[in-house]
Amino acid sequence: MKIIRAAALGMCFGVRDALALARAEGSNRPLTILGQLAHNPAILADLERSGIQMESDLARVQTTAVMITAHGASNRRITQLRQLGHHVIEATCPLVHVAHRALALLAEAGHHPLVIGQRGHVEVIGLTEDYSQCDIILSESDIDQLSPRPSWGVVAQTTQPARRVRALVQYLQQRFPSASIHFRDTVCQPTKLRQEAADSLASQCSIVIVVGGRQSNNTRELAETIRKSCPKVYQIEGPDQLLEHWFSPLDTVGLTAGTSTPDELVLAVEGRLTVIGNRLLAPA
Numbered sequence: 001m002k003i004i005r006a007a008a009l010g011m012c013f014g015v016r017d018a019l020a021l022a023r024a025e026g027s028n029r030p031l032t033i034l035g036q037l038a039h040n041p042a043i044l045a046d047l048e049r050s051g052i053q054m055e056s057d058l059a060r061v062q063t064t065a066v067m068i069t070a071h072g073a074s075n076r077r078i079t080q081l082r083q084l085g086h087h088v089i090e091a092t093c094p095l096v097h098v099a100h101r102a103l104a105l106l107a108e109a110g111h112h113p114l115v116i117g118q119r120g121h122v123e124v125i126g127l128t129e130d131y132s133q134c135d136i137i138l139s140e141s142d143i144d145q146l147s148p149r150p151s152w153g154v155v156a157q158t159t160q161p162a163r164r165v166r167a168l169v170q171y172l173q174q175r176f177p178s179a180s181i182h183f184r185d186t187v188c189q190p191t192k193l194r195q196e197a198a199d200s201l202a203s204q205c206s207i208v209i210v211v212g213g214r215q216s217n218n219t220r221e222l223a224e225t226i227r228k229s230c231p232k233v234y235q236i237e238g239p240d241q242l243l244e245h246w247f248s249p250l251d252t253v254g255l256t257a258g259t260s261t262p263d264e265l266v267l268a269v270e271g272r273l274t275v276i277g278n279r280l281l282a283p284a
Contacts, residue, residue: 001249001277003270004204006197006256010211012190014093015260018070019043021091026052030063034081035122037069037091038260039216041237058084065089070260071122072096074129096123099155099186103127106153111182114146114172116165117157118217124157140171151180158188159218159259161195161225190259191218198222198256202229205254207246210235211269212258219258230254238265239272249280 015038025031032053036044044054055061058080065087068078072092081088107113113134117124128134137143152172156165162185169183202208208226210233212219223235234246247253253273257266 001247001273001280002252003273003277004201004252004254005270006194006201006254008190008193008197009255010257010259010261010263010266012093012188012259014070014095014188014190015043018091018093019047021089022047022052022067023050025065025067025089026050029065031065031067031089032061032063033067033069033091034058034061034073035069035071036215037067038213039219040213040258040260040262040265042262042265043260061086067091069122070096072100072126074126076130077126093158093188095158095186095188095190096126099127099158102184102186103153103155104130106155106182106184107131109153109182111151111153111180112149114152114154115157116154116160116168121157121217123159123217127155127157137168137172140168143168143172143175146175148176149179152176152182154181154183155186157217158186159191159221160187161221162187162192163195191221194218194222194256194259195225198225199229201254201256202226205230205252207232207234207251208254208256209233209242209269209273210256210258211237211266212261213237216258216260219261222256222258226254226256236269239268242269242272242276244276244279247276247280249277253277 035056067089070093113131115127115136119136173181210223223233227233
């Protein structure tokens with residue numbers, strides 16, 4: 001059994017920096033993270049062990065210091081926190097800030113704001129919450145439900161597949177041919193690199209393992225990208241979820257991971273795959 005790593009995989013700088021900031025702030029004072037810092041159970045468990053609280057309900061926050069997650073938050077939410085007397089610490093990924101600024105500039109220029117992203121995802125909520133009117137789409141059928149606008153200002157959730165985003169922008173123009181479309185590509189570079197590497201990996205493998213949290217959008221998208229070329233894909237959260245009967249001695253096994261997956265978790269999964277491969281190749 002052969003194991004191949006994707007050329008780009010695992011934790012991105014935005015999550016790595018947010019995690020370092022949370023640990024530093026949490027060691028100095030009581031800290032609550034508003035939601036999940038990143039969508040990975042290993043990270044969340046590590047933060048909880050260090051005494052950092054995580055709370056999605058603002059009314060239940062009991063610490064003065066409150067951290068915004070790597071996914072970002074709206075100006076309205078941050079203002080609300082400060083009005084309640086909280087000291088706000090932003091761990092927002094810089095590339096999420098880029099998406100916020102891009103959408104704000106488009107809206108200020110008079111274009112109707114539209115976000116390509118997963119409705120209800122914390123990043124998308126943060127992007128759209130400051131606007132009284134803002135559309136969210138993720139499919140052509142969503143676009144078919146839109147009311148006509150003379151001008152659209154379009155950005156994307158940073159972890160969306162770039163291929164999907166481009167296709168939806170093109171369909172938006174086809175659906176509203178008389179409208180002007182002002183698109184800013186806000187899919188982040190780490191996501192693009194991991195998607196491209198996953199695409200390449202899929203073409204070389206008979207089975208691919210994708211490591212990442214079940215709630216992680218970019219991890220799910222990696223799995224979907226791979227499935228187009230390699231139907232045998234398993235998304236797991238850790239090495240204990242690998243099952244030996246998935247594999248055969250002749251398999252070429254690809255390994256990739258989402259942008260919130262710690263390096264040590266990727267290594268642990270790779271180590272477990274090696275053990276399984278050696279066992280399958282051992283003489284009976």
